[in-house]
Amino acid sequence: MKSFFKLILLFITVSVASQTNDFTSKIYENYETYKETSLDKRRIKHQDIQPIINALKNKPGFTVNKVGQSIEGRDLTLISIGSGKNKVFLWSQMHGDEPTATQAIFDIFNLLISNDFTSEKETILNSVTLHFLPMLNPDGAEKYTRRNTLGIDINRDALRLQSPEGRTLKRVRDSLNADFGFNLHDQNIYYNAERTDKPATISYLAPAYNYEKDINQVRGDAMKIIVFMNDIIQKYAPGQVGRYNDAFEPRAFGDNIQKWGTSTILIESGGYKNDVEKQEIRKLNYVSILSAIYTIANGRYKNIPIADYENIPRNDSKLFDLKIEGATYNLLGKPYTVDIGVKRYEVDNADNSDFYNVGRIADLGDLSTFYGYNTFNADGYTIVEGKIYSEVFNAVDDISDLDVFKLLKSGFTYLQLETLPENNLEASKPIHLVKAGHQIPELILRPGVNPTFLLQKNGVNEYAVINGFLIDLKTKKNVLKNALVYR
Structure with missing residues (x-):
């Protein structure tokens, strides 16, 4: 029973x-x-x-x-x-x-x-x-x-x-x-x-x-x-x-x-x-x-x-939005191998209904015990500082038909405008906007620095990192939410 x-x-x-x-x-x-x-x-x-x-x-x-x-x-x-x-x-x-x-x-x-x-x-x-x-x-x-x-x-x-x-x-x-x-x-x-x-x-x-x-x-x-x-x-x-x-x-x-x-x-x-x-x-x-x-x-x-x-x-707590592994970073004439961990922070608009991203280097060095939502093996790639494009445009409308990916491949990560978009701190295209005559600081990798640079292999810029977003310059594939406007 x-x-x-x-x-x-x-x-x-x-x-x-x-x-x-x-x-x-x-x-x-x-x-x-x-x-x-x-x-x-x-x-x-x-x-x-x-x-x-x-x-x-x-x-x-x-x-x-x-x-x-x-x-x-x-x-x-x-x-x-x-x-x-x-x-x-x-x-x-x-x-x-x-x-x-x-x-x-x-x-x-x-x-x-x-x-x-x-x-x-x-x-x-x-x-x-x-x-x-x-x-x-x-x-x-x-x-x-x-x-x-x-x-x-x-x-x-x-x-x-x-x-x-x-x-x-x-x-x-x-x-x-x-x-x-x-x-x-x-x-x-x-x-x-x-x-x-x-x-x-x-x-x-x-x-x-x-x-x-x-x-x-x-x-x-x-x-x-x-x-x-x-x-x-x-x-x-x-x-x-x-x-x-x-x-x-x-x-x-x-x-x-x-x-x-x-x-x-x-x-x-x-x-x-x-x-x-x-x-x-x-x-x-x-x-x-x-x-x-x-x-x-x-x-x-x-x-x-x-x-x-x-x-x-x-x-x-060992995740980054983007982890770049084994990139070559030249500093004071010597090459170093570094991993870079990037986090993209949300900044709300005025009425807290939406946000834009500001990328920051969260850590760098040996990050072998850390992970990324997106991880890129940069073995054989060298970090190269981006440049400001010499031509000055009047306003945002004047760059609407510009081939930004061609500029990125050529090493340009910033565009100059006479008139920046009013009150905006974010840019929709995968390239930063600066006021005409703006001087960008030298790229020195440190925690807190905005991650904007190129990844070069055999003298060719194959990838760009803009505001912490990785962009494949061959396929133009990216998930960028925004670049930044520097006033």
């Missing part, structure tokens, strides 16, 4: 696992059906999500409540659906410049509204009550900055509770006494999975609730959910998952919410090659969060070994 019951239990477990895998695969494959297309850029603002939230008020099953206000008076909204006894609380954009999961939340709403996946949604909504606070720091989002208007990091305000946003988060958590909490963030794109060249596209953490990093059932359940989510992400971004640093931070909300009895899962959205706006990462958030909610609903996570959590590689 015992064998019979074991067989039945095994059959049920396998059946539930199969259903979960099938659900995950289908929501991934059909993602575009549910993607909230009005939110297709990272720099979303409070006003962008209000029409969507208002529309949810008229959707069956949803309740929408104002639960607080930011310092500047923007509403903080809690959106709830479901009737199950397991309460799940998800909050996003505690840092105003970390919106990837915010977008994914609205994709999840679209799936819940749809007529699809009726069986899975019935399981979820009968077993779980979901509560979403999609933008905790709308004032920071307005300026695309981490901190709130008070100038503090809300995620370090769990004890003092000086920010109205932090007080709202605490009050909502306490009123719900949620079983599970999803603390949704973005991390910088230069994290990699330890000892690999893979970006930490998604990093997870079950935050510690004390300095000893003890594991009780609350934290252990969070670890099990993370192991489950990691398995899902491995299908779509193999090797691109990291484990965030679990040092206890007594001021942080995640650590304290874990301490207060809510199994807390931190999700950090990092980088993914050629995904500047993090739309593929948004999709991975959508799939993994929905799948995690489903496994909470069906209880499958309970059988996952906690030990598998430690098998997820730690976050490291």
